Amino acid sequence: MLSPLLDNLARAFGALPGIGRKTAQRLAIHLVSQKPEVARELSDALREAVDQVGHCEQCRNLTEEPLCQLCRDVKRDDSTLCVVESPMDVVAIEASGGYRGRYFVLFGRLSPIDAVGPEQLHLDSLEQLVTDLPVEEVILATNLTVEGEATAHFISEMVKRQGIRVSRI
Ligand code: ZN
Numbered sequence: 001m002l003s004p005l006l007d008n009l010a011r012a013f014g015a016l017p018g019i020g021r022k023t024a025q026r027l028a029i030h031l032v033s034q035k036p037e038v039a040r041e042l043s044d045a046l047r048e049a050v051d052q053v054g055h056c057e058q059c060r061n062l063t064e065e066p067l068c069q070l071c072r073d074v075k076r077d078d079s080t081l082c083v084v085e086s087p088m089d090v091v092a093i094e095a096s097g098g099y100r101g102r103y104f105v106l107f108g109r110l111s112p113i114d115a116v117g118p119e120q121l122h123l124d125s126l127e128q129l130v131t132d133l134p135v136e137e138v139i140l141a142t143n144l145t146v147e148g149e150a151t152a153h154f155i156s157e158m159v160k161r162q163g164i165r166v167s168r169i
Contacts (some may be wrong), residue, residue, distance in 0.1 A: 007034065039156065058129060060122060061105045061129055062087050070094075070103060077101045079136040083155060085109055085143055093141070101139075104129060109147040121151070123158065130159060137165040 002010060006028050014024035031039040054067035055061070063069070070076060070090070080101030084090055085108065092098050106121045118124070130138065138159045142148040156166045 001119055002028065059105055060107065060125065061103060077160045078133045080139060081130065081133065081135045082139040082141050084141045085148065089141060102133060106142070106151070109142060109151040111147050118154070120161045123155065126155065127158060129160060130164060135164055137167060140166060
């Protein structure tokens with residue numbers, strides 16, 4: 001039995017992806033039993049990130065600047081644009097080290113059941129970006145799920161209308 005405040009904290013942790021009830025309770029107990037600095041540092045970092053991080057004006061990835069680091073990098077190749085579902089995909093592709101082009105982050109996939117349409121994925125911004133940059137090839141790196149494939153197909157049709165080459169990974 002946890003006290004009401006600890007129970008609140010555990011519930012907040014439990015709302016996170018991949019964290020079950022037991023783990024949430026353990027985390028809550030751990031944080032308040034340890035040195036208060038540790039918990040305060042976490043709390044400050046969380047508040048700061050939530051207050052200051054927003055979307056990059058160009059690729060929609062998360063950043064506290066108007067343009068993210070990758071979009072500000074003049075050495076990146078403007079002729080290739082890789083479309084991904086989440087910021088974690090950018091992290092993974094950058095870690096692999098082979099890609100030097102630009103990105104666009106959808107923050108999801110087309111899903112009529114969840115009321116996620118082209119508007120929610122800001123596909124108009126993607127269309128605009130493809131026009132603004134001298135893009136020659138769009139690489140569709142959405143997940144290989146039914147919805148990921150449908151999203152890739154939709155974007156592919158949109159981009160091909162502008163006479164730009166499309167590839168799928
Ligand atoms: Zn960016």
